[in-house]
Amino acid sequence: MRPLNKILTVLLFGTVSSFAAERPNMVFFFADDWGRHASAYAALDGPGTVNDCIQTPHFDQLAREGVLFNNAYVSAPSCTPCRSALLAGQHFWRTGTGAVLTSAWDDSLPAYPLLLEESGYHIGFANKVWGPGVPMNAPYGGARNQYNKAGKSICHISYTVAGSMKKGKTLEEAKEEVMVTVRRNFRDFLAAREEGEPFCFWFGPTTTHRKWVRGSGQAQWGTDSDDLKGKMPPFLPDVHEVREDLNDYFGQAMAFDMAVGTLVAELKRIGEYDNTLIAVSGDHGAPGFPHGKCNLYDFGSRVPLVLSGPGVKGGRVVEDFVSLPDLAPTFLETGSVDVPESMTAKSLWPVLESDAAGWVDPTRTQAYIGRERHVPSARAGNLPYPQRAIRTKDYLLIINFKPERYPLGDPYKLDTPQEPDADAMMANTKATLPDEDAGPTKAWLVSNRNHPEWRPYFDRAYGKRPRLELYNLKKDPHQINNVALQPECREVVARLEKKLMTELETSRDPRLIDGGRYFEEQEKFSAAYKNAQKK
Numbered sequence: 001m002r003p004l005n006k007i008l009t010v011l012l013f014g015t016v017s018s019f020a021a022e023r024p025n026m027v028f029f030f031a032d033d034w035g036r037h038a039s040a041y042a043a044l045d046g047p048g049t050v051n052d053c054i055q056t057p058h059f060d061q062l063a064r065e066g067v068l069f070n071n072a073y074v075s076a077p078s079c080t081p082c083r084s085a086l087l088a089g090q091h092f093w094r095t096g097t098g099a100v101l102t103s104a105w106d107d108s109l110p111a112y113p114l115l116l117e118e119s120g121y122h123i124g125f126a127n128k129v130w131g132p133g134v135p136m137n138a139p140y141g142g143a144r145n146q147y148n149k150a151g152k153s154i155c156h157i158s159y160t161v162a163g164s165m166k167k168g169k170t171l172e173e174a175k176e177e178v179m180v181t182v183r184r185n186f187r188d189f190l191a192a193r194e195e196g197e198p199f200c201f202w203f204g205p206t207t208t209h210r211k212w213v214r215g216s217g218q219a220q221w222g223t224d225s226d227d228l229k230g231k232m233p234p235f236l237p238d239v240h241e242v243r244e245d246l247n248d249y250f251g252q253a254m255a256f257d258m259a260v261g262t263l264v265a266e267l268k269r270i271g272e273y274d275n276t277l278i279a280v281s282g283d284h285g286a287p288g289f290p291h292g293k294c295n296l297y298d299f300g301s302r303v304p305l306v307l308s309g310p311g312v313k314g315g316r317v318v319e320d321f322v323s324l325p326d327l328a329p330t331f332l333e334t335g336s337v338d339v340p341e342s343m344t345a346k347s348l349w350p351v352l353e354s355d356a357a358g359w360v361d362p363t364r365t366q367a368y369i370g371r372e373r374h375v376p377s378a379r380a381g382n383l384p385y386p387q388r389a390i391r392t393k394d395y396l397l398i399i400n401f402k403p404e405r406y407p408l409g410d411p412y413k414l415d416t417p418q419e420p421d422a423d424a425m426m427a428n429t430k431a432t433l434p435d436e437d438a439g440p441t442k443a444w445l446v447s448n449r450n451h452p453e454w455r456p457y458f459d460r461a462y463g464k465r466p467r468l469e470l471y472n473l474k475k476d477p478h479q480i481n482n483v484a485l486q487p488e489c490r491e492v493v494a495r496l497e498k499k500l501m502t503e504l505e506t507s508r509d510p511r512l513i514d515g516g517r518y519f520e521e522q523e524k525f526s527a528a529y530k531n532a533q534k535k
Contacts, residue, residue, distance in 0.1 A: 023121075023198045023335050024310050025276040027263065028327070031256045032079065032128060032206040033293060034282025036072075036302045038063075038253070044070055044317065053227045054250040058261035059280055059306060064315060066278070066308020067352055071321045073367035073391060077284035077293055077300040078374045082324065083130045086283075087111045087139045089328030089343030093370060093509045097528040098130075099519070100373040100384070104528040105130060110340040111139030112328040116200050119337045122193035125202035126185040127152055140202065147192075150184035153177070155206040157255045158216035158248075171220065178255075179262045186263055190270070200331070203263060208252045210287045210437045215244065217251030233299065233478045235291045237445065237457055245440040249286055277309035277334050279327060288439025290461035294374050294408060296389040296398050297479045301369050307352060316357040320364035321391070322348060344507060367391045368503055372511070372519045375434040378409035382522035385435070386511050390500040396479055397496040398469040401511060408435040408462055414446060433462050468493060 040060040042051040075085035076092040076099075084098030085091060088109040092099050096106030105111075117123045124145045140146075153160040157178050164174035186201070193199055217223045225240070225247035232238040236246070260280060267273040285300035286292040292300045305322065307330075308314055325345035332339050333347045351360045369391060373384035385408075386401040400407070412432055436442055449458040460480070470484035470493055483489050504511065510518035518524075 025198050025272055026116075026121075026200040026331055026334060027267070027276055027278050028200075028202050028331075029256075029260050029263070029278070029280040030202060030204045031253070031282040032204065032209040033284060033287045034208040034253055034256065034304065035285035035292065035299060036282075036304050037250060037286075038257075038304050040068055040306075041070070041304070048231055050228060050231050050233065050246065050250075052231060053223060053247070055223075055254060056257040058257050058264060059304065062260075062264070062278060062280060062308045063306045063317075066306055066312050066314040068317045069305040069307075069322055070317055070319050071367070072281065072303050072305035072324065073301050073321065073369055074284050074303055074324050075369065076371050077295060077369070078371055079283060080131045081371070082283045084109070085323075085325045086327055087113070087130060089325050089332075089339070089345040091325070091344065091368060091370075091507050091509070093372075093504075093511060094342075094344070094507060097525055100376075100525050102131070102376065103525040105139060110342060112331050113140050113145075113200060113202070115332060115337050115340075116335050117141070119335060120197065121335060122189075122197040122199040123201075124189040124192070124199070125204060126182075126189070127155055128204040128206055129202055147185045147189040149188055150181040152205070153181050154255070154259050155209075156212075157207055158213040158220060158252065161220050162213050162216070175220075175255075175258065179258065182259045182262050183266060186266055198335070200335070203259070205256060205259065207256045207259075208249060208282070208286075210439055212248055212252050214248065214440065217244070217247035217249070221251035221254045223247050223250060223254075233291070234480055235297075235299070235457065235460060235478060236289065236441070237448075237454060239444070241444045242441045246286070246289070249289075275310055277307065277312070277331075279305070279307045279331075281305045281324060281327075283324075287437035288442050290436070290441075290445065290457065291479070293437060294371060294435045296369050296371065296387055297396070298391075299478075301389075301391075307348065311349075312352045313355055318351055318357065319359050319393075320351055320361050321367045321393075322351075322364060323367050365392060366499070368500070370511075373522070373525070375409065376522060376526065378433075378435045379405055380410055384519050386516060386519060388500060388504060388509070388511070390496050390503070392496070394473055395492060395496060396469075396471045396473060397484075397493065397500060399497065399500065400465050400467050400469070401516065403465060403467045405464070406433075406462065407465055409433045411462060414449070436461070468497070470496075 037054055038056040038059045039054055040063040045051050074082045076082050078101055080101045081092035081099045084095035088095050097103040098106050113123045124147050125140050126147050129140050160178055161174040225243040228243040236242055267276050282303045284293055291297045326348050329339045329343050329345055329347040333349050354360050370388040372386055376382050385405050389398040414432055445458050448454045468484040469482045470489055471479040472483055484493055
């Protein structure tokens with residue numbers, strides 16, 4: 001049965017600590033740059049798709065025991081704004097200075113972990129929570145809640161494993177060495193809690209974030225990049241270099257899945273598994289790939305999501321549209337903590353405790369997504385690339401508020417001679433088009449941009465975009481053909497644009513106020529970041 005609000009129990013019978021002892025634990029597995037790629041989705045996508053080529057047995061097991069969400073989206077496909085929105089339970093554009101990368105947490109925002117801590121939960125994290133690197137004035141309370149003493153080798157596992165094997169370790173021994181650090185950090189966290197305290201733990205490795213050892217997908221995880229041939233989405237060139245890069249990325253996701261299995265086993269070992277709500281997701285799509293990170297297309301903004309544990313009626317696939325900020329009120333409700341009025345997201349508990357599969361909540365028919373600034377220097381004048389979108393079952397509508405700007409950064413230094421070595425090529429593409437992380441795929445596409453076969457791929461990914469983009473998802477699931485200007489689509493564009501703008505106006509999006517001045521002023525965010533670093 002779902003945890004009921006026990007505030008009355010507290011008032012009548014005792015302290016917060018006795019109240020806390022009755023509440024479930026929570027463990028949130030949150031992978032950096034992990035898009036919707038897990039073997040559990042292969043059956044939903046149908047044969048011949050890339051999810052045929054990845055194996056995530058621990059995620060899949062949680063999906064069988066819990067609820068697998070097929071339409072989960074981030075608020076923004078960039079690290080800091082996505083996490084600010086998730087922690088604060090609202091659209092990213094409402095999170096102040098947290099709405100752009102490398103800026104500071106806005107102390108006026110609620111943060112669900114701190115609210116849980118105030119109510120008697122033991123909270124902590126391993127690896128990354130908010131922003132790039134170790135949190136500054138963090139929603140988890142900073143260093144006192146950090147449990148990384150055993151190391152962060154999971155974050156660069158392909159290099160750790162390769163190094164261990166050079167020293168004579170077998171592949172399995174090298175992987176187990178990494179899992180030992182994962183286990184020890186979690187045990188340190190558990191050892192720090194008071195007796196009877198429920199706990200809330202955030203496991204946030206950067207495993208699927210760039211960079212990783214080239215060829216590690218096949219060498220370390222046994223997947224074959226040739227299996228992706230003929231299955232690549234149409235925005236990615238179906239060539240060996242790109243297939244190998246995607247295969248290596250999948251290997252990193254499989255490493256994350258292995259860590260999920262390690263900590264689930266720990267929960268079972270200590271007898272807490274049946275009393276722990278588990279959530280697993282990622283903060284946006286693949287880095288260094290067209291349509292991925294920093295894009296509002298599905299490849300950049302649609303993510304895996306599963307929840308399982310006490311009160312969750314499992315064994316279901318749910319089609320309802322959910323946004324990751326919905327996790328904040330969900331976690332608070334799990335812990336019987338009042339949800340602040342500023343949290344505009346909606347708890348998932350009505351869906352989690354339902355018996356229905358497919359479409360459950362009739363109000364969950366759309367997701368709202370957006371972005372402002374990722375790399376500060378991506379465009380001349382440190383200007384953002386403001387976008388907002390509404391994603392429904394049948395359509396994706398994107399508004400590009402500044403179509404005169406380049407979406408993923410100014411294309412400078414493109415004519416710098418490229419080295420034949422993939423690592424050197426990756427370094428050469430780090431400076432140009434920087435909102436899309438460097439990597440072999442971007443390097444290959446930049447190097448081949450003048451070839452007539454590949455020029456359309458390059459222009460689609462990095463060229464300027466019109467103010468409005470509309471994609472008919474029944475005909476165009478990969479969002480390739482913009483039909484916003486087609487006469488037969490005028491009514492759809494008008495209807496969706498009105499709905500999107502109403503949401504932006506109702507939620508007081510600063511982009512609509514004074515020409516978006518709040519987001520246009522880079523100095524504000526730079527100062528916030530510098531001030532936070534001094535704390």
